[in-house]
Amino acid sequence: MKAPETAYVGRPISRVDGRAKVTGAAKYAAEYNVPGLAHGYVISGAIARGKIRAIDAGEALKLDGVIEVLTHENRMRLPWFDRNYYDEVAPAGSPFRPLYDNTIQYSGQPIALVVAETFELARYAASLVRVEYDAEPHETSLEQHLDRAREPNTNKTGYIPPKSRGHAERALASAAFKVDETYTLPVEHHNPMEMFGSTAVWDGGGKITVYDKTQGSQNVRDYLMKVFKLSEGEIRVLSPFVGGAFGSGLRPQYQVFLAVLAAKQLGRSVRVTLTRQQMFSFGHRPAVVQRVALGAAPDGTLEAIIHTGTAETSRHEDYVENMVLWSGLLYRCDNVMLDHKVTQLDLPTPIDMRAPGAATGVFALESAMDELAVSLGMDPAELRLKNYADVDGSSGKPFSSKELRACYAQAAERFGWSRRNPEVGSMREGDALIGWGMASGVWEAQQGSAAARAVLTADGTLTVSSATADIGTGTYTVMTQLAAEALGLPIDDVTFLLGDSALPTSPVEGGSWTAATIGTAVHDACLAVRRRVLELARSVDGSPLAAASIDDVTFADGQVRLAHDPYRGVPIVEAMRQGKVDVIEEQVQAKPDSSKQKPFARYTHSAIFVEVKVDKDLGMALVPRVVIAVAAGTILNPKTAGSQVLGGVVMGIGMALEEESVLDHRLGRFMNHDYAEYHVPVHADVGPIDVIFVEEHDEVASPIGVKGLGEIGIVGVAAAVANAVYHATGRRIRDLPITPDKLL
Template sequence: MATDYIGKPKNRIEGRDKVTGAAKYAAEFHEPDLLHGVVVSGAIAKGRIKNINTSKALELDGVVQVFTHENTPSLAWLDLSYKDMDAPPGDPFRPLHSDEIQFNMQPVALVVAKSLELAKYASHLVEVEYEEKEHDTKLIDNLEKSEKGIGLRAGFEPPKSIGDFEKAFDSAEVKLDLEYFHGAEHHNPMEMHASTVIYEEDGNLTIYDKTQGVLNSRHYVSMVFGISRKKIKVLSPYVGGAFGSCLRPQYQLFMAVLAATQLKRSVKVELTRPQMFSFGHRPITIQNLKIGASPDGRLKAIHHSAYSETSRFEKYIENIVNWSAKLYNCDNIEEKYRVVPLDMYTPLDMRAPGGATGVYALESAMDELAYKLKIDPLELRLKNYTEEDKSQGKPFSSKTLKECYRQAAERFGWENRNPEPGSMKEGHQLIGWGMATGIWDALQMPARAKAVLTADGKLEVGSATADIGTGTYTIMAQIAAETLGIPFENVTAKLGDSSLPFALIEGGSATAASVGSAVKSACLKVAKKLLKEAGKLKNSPFKGADLEDVIFADAKITDKKNAAWSISISEVMKKREIDKIKKKYALIPNMLKQNKYGRNTHSAVFAEVKVDEDLGTIKVTRVVSAIDGGKILNHKTAHSQILGGVVWGISMALEEDSFMDHNFGRFINHDLAEYHIAINADMPDIDILFVEEEDHIVSSVGAKGIGEIGLVGVAAAIGNAVYHATGRRIRELPITLDKAMGLHTAKAEQI
């Protein structure tokens, strides 16, 4: 039996349960006499609640309670200094804490009833009278009120300028000064946010929560409600999509725990699709790119600045302008980033936060420079290729981007491109080819894992991480099976349980490198114990042997130099009378070693579009994406990750836009009928290549993480292809047919 599993295209462990409906999500857990909570959303963007009348709702038979700011202030928020694992600087939003309204659709009440239908009906009987204040939700009108985009936040890298941009730009022979814009985007996972709180007689809570971090949810509940962590268990075995939307605990968790602890009953709260638009989104952003270059295409100066929105109560920051110095060989780079406080909810990390935004503008500007210089866009990038992160003056831990360019260009047929815009045509369809580069961080975070091997040859590995559809269950099992050389089907992976060993929130493309490495190390500790026990057997050839001297494969321990010296794992445990071997491992990243390098994933994206010259309709017909992601642990799940990223990139480029009605300060297309996303009919042939190089600086398993890199650069490649097809440079996302035909709406009205 083969035990070479890492890298193989294994099916998802949980796949059958998901497609057959056996997998249960946060809102699908029930128990007798479970109560249902429905959130009442506010109707204004700023002001206060003058009066809230709940009497009509409470008169209904079966309505148990209506929670508002009037009957909750003393019941929660016992620790106002808490910060969740993904909190930006500032003061977190506190539901039902006071009569103040800070954003539209803010939760103002929770109706709890014996049935969901009754709770929904009663929620419409809650009457709220407001004292409205003037609100401001328009980014473009408030740029002068912006603040420096700096603060203490995990993963945020403050902008860092190098050289002398002004001097270099002034002396450059070729200059560009460009502005790019994209509106807000919302995550819209298929599974809506829900929390089911099972209240036990001793006051213990078992919480099924939609979350990317069960320990983060437990921490939140403990701090806010003053409950010992030992009395709280958070479970999230399956997550129906997340994309960053549940990195932070959302208000349905607060509502469900509030009701359960006060009523001493089990309570479920699930948000509606419109309410999913009431918290967090990719922020509206305006970017300016100034590029100075020599006539032969050498970059002399780059200025990248950005304005994006944040809430009044928190300063949301992300890495928007930090990519130029990591991608290109330029000695004079200026980075500026400012945020504008508005009467909206705090933005939230959304797949490739900052990267998807900043690289879109940067790679669009590079394409504009290529056309101005009459240089092939790929040639321009190769001419300015860098082997070091210029912002830090450090070499990359690994980088196969040049090979990504070569393989993707060859697969796409880039050499056949006619560079003249509008020159390629098929009937009434204008054909455009565009390309762009992608970049994202390769992170490793602290993580713990356990491994338990039993005498029957079964292995269980566990960590309190999450699987949000990325394949974490499966790669954990693959790593464990290969490390101990046992059959894949004999491995069980456990996650999404706050009683398991520590793991940070699942995000930032860091899980494979972090939890994967911890699982490997825990299994190595089991292997070391097995080898030591094998050495204690009578006349054992393994006495005093090290792990480097043997091979764990086919459920056996075998000497590397003499294959005849072999013993099965089960025989070792049987003869040594061992029922189980249990080991834990705490991974602490070696920052002394890692900080000597720039650590990033890269991609090369090539796209073809067809634009109807009469109607302006845009169809993406081909995409080739080549990925530099280190060692690929599972080619099947990795392919799906990149495929999903490309699909989202198409959606970002052509469709997604949360439209704000500034009269009300509310996103008005807050459902899947009006918030347009790419669907199967929009999808072209998507060709994905992995250009692997094991990166043992980033992780012991050689992986760099690929969750975000599949999205970065896709929107720019499509925008560049639209220009090649039409000769119209569109600097606003999404690129809709009116823009393709030159019929722009006023940007100021949108932002």
């Protein structure tokens, strides 16, 4: 018998939401229009620290169609202004509260909201509002204030300080070969295509429906409930489509607060959309300064690893990433010293940005590993294999699975690494210097707790739902695949719903845990429906399944079949018809099996091999090709999974060569706050990217064998590019991005 046509897991299914996106049927947060909709325009503060002395909105309010100018002086009183209310992913400290008082905490801070009948009128009226300030001295440079660095406040964050072991400084001092360098990375800003916007729809009776750009509709709902003292029945948050996020939408951003504030205070629907420039008033990867020191024996055995880092954070919150964690687990070494500090500056709180901590920390570690390989006269890949870790040295736990060796081997072979001439500057193509570099990548494989609901109707259609999000990662598609295969239904007969706070409980979509977390819940909900269907199928007149247990049957092509005799079975619709059941509905809460997971360290791994081409006269570096091999457990959909890794690599190329938010420390303001001056890779910057998925089986990381892919694609890429630049030019760039001035 041929394979069932309803076997979908592992197949490169095209996005089920693709047609809606390319035809414009998919609606985003700022695209919902309702009668009487007013428009809000945010006025951003012009100083980095100080007080607002006065706000004069008189001229703006004279304009016909201007409804109100909301400031700290006339906004409604809220419980939030009397105490701190946190969202699900807030770091330790006091969350920023828009329009709280006249204090300026950072440049670009929202200080007023102009509400008018049209967006254009609101924007013009905002230019008429006059603001007077009492400026105070500000501090925005991390390098100039490293002396103020301190241990982060771990209260409420769940952040666990990294563990050291052995005697790293002593081992470093006695090592035959050593590297001891400083690596710096600048602020990077999220620049998703869809800017942040919120449409707060007022129903006239006190209920509000909010369309928001977010990675967690329930996180935003719970935040708004606490801030505005609303019941769950009074607020609903919808976010069915998100135009890019990768961490910027984990926390509720200030425009959603301002939209709901205006809707409640004015008693009408209000939309607030941020400009591209205002997108630089939050949502950035923090600037970091790191020290990595490695000591090794003449044969390359690591004897000491020291990785310390200081990152910037705001005055009001301690944002902390696991920046140095990776150096304690990626390689085998008995003497490891890790330390992480933060420096509070007059800037907005940083926020998670694709592979937070790992993208920055692994850059430093993998750059240092390349420097050590050069010092030893050893192949960089060979050095990593020499110090391959089968156990997480920080926890002492074995890995639930780790096919990193296979990643090295397969990526190196595909890339042609064996043809590399190790001599610096030895490979050329015309006037261009060619360099080959490589690096390792690692990211944690997590599974959280989530609920999912599955509803099967008598016509054979299935609707599955959970309040998760899809930020372009393919969540709609892979959940549809899982559900369709579990019940053996055609994929066109399955619908997955998400992005609605009224749906079953889900954590925010981030951290590469969505496929494992929501996928497990979806799978379990469908298994519960399977059992109900089998009960009905067993009762059908003359059923060949009368004595069958759930382990004796398969679900395929819309039927319940005997596993040992697939020609005998009962159609699902027939089982429901004869059982006189119109709907089968099951909802489950899926939780990680801690007893199964706790004994193991769970991570996704990768190996990245990069070629760079550097113009020897102009110092321009391009990346003609990349090969990346990833071991991430079961791959639900190689098409969407490959797209995730490819996108991460492109982001890593941008991190290495282009992305940098430039601060004018005299003003305390980011100056390159648009697409014209904040550079990101375009098509001409990116050559072929070859993604390899290494076969890996892991039933510990998640019951469906899945590890996350959203983050791993960027980790290690910047280091591989920097290492290739060194191989081409002899210039070791430890301060990203690698711009032409640094290579001339």
